[in-house]
Amino acid sequence: MGKIADEQLVRDVQDGDIDAFEELVRRYQARVRSFVMRFVRDRASADDVVQETFLGIYKTIDRVKTNRKFSVYLFSVARNQAISAIRKRKNHAPLSVASNVSDGTDLERELEKGEESRRVQDALLKIDEKYRTVITLYYFEDVSYQGIAKNMHVPVNTVRTYLRRAKEHLKKELQ
């Protein structure tokens, strides 16, 4: 039997099927957690944010439009929850990292390297929130330009601009 589409599962949840929501949680909790970790950077907070995200989604499930991609909505809620968590915590730890990222296209490869990855993640925390979101969604969550545009409520071209600037800022932070 094929995998049921997310949107169908959302419809099932809207019709009262709690098990369908469990399936959505199973599908996305790990990805949402790693996405949130890029923002909050501590496991306990990430777990709380993930829980809040799914609970928030469940509470407003009747308003979720099934003609739109569920994952975009989910990551958008996760992002907002993560930002709220950061604001609550007022965690702005200064980080001084010097490194080189030769080119934006090499970014993904750089992130995969252990120590390098940590440096990039530290640098990510220092750049503007919207740039961090774009980088995280595009490179870590494989969300398309269109998906990011929907998530951030901006045109696709703005996403391209954000991504370019994000890489510039990131590069600056790493130098």
Add this chain to the structure above:
Amino acid sequence: MRKDATDTIMKTVIRYERRRTAAWIMAFIVIVGMCIAGAVFMGERAVTLLSEWQVFDLLTLFNQDREIVFEFWQDTLSIAWAQAPRRYILGGIVSALIAVYIWIRTRKKRKVVTKRAVKLAKRAMGM
């Protein structure tokens, strides 16, 4: 190993859903129950007063011949209505209508809540 937080998340969701479903069912029972109780109470009061004030006697006209009924039915009904406890009658009708309206409007929601309640019960029983 990747941490699977599905159970933890679902526990929170289930707890929330249990509260929400129970609150909805309670609110529904209380509101519809009050409307039905109001309608029954006002209907009963109206019938009692109609009997006490002998308004029903006026309606015996309708046992008469057709010509008499045809000639006097409007006058009879207007007199009966003037003497009737209108507040109770209208109150009863309004209460009943509200109950029917809520019942119809919540048709889909009731179905969803029932399904959720069944799912919650199954989970509680470990099925």
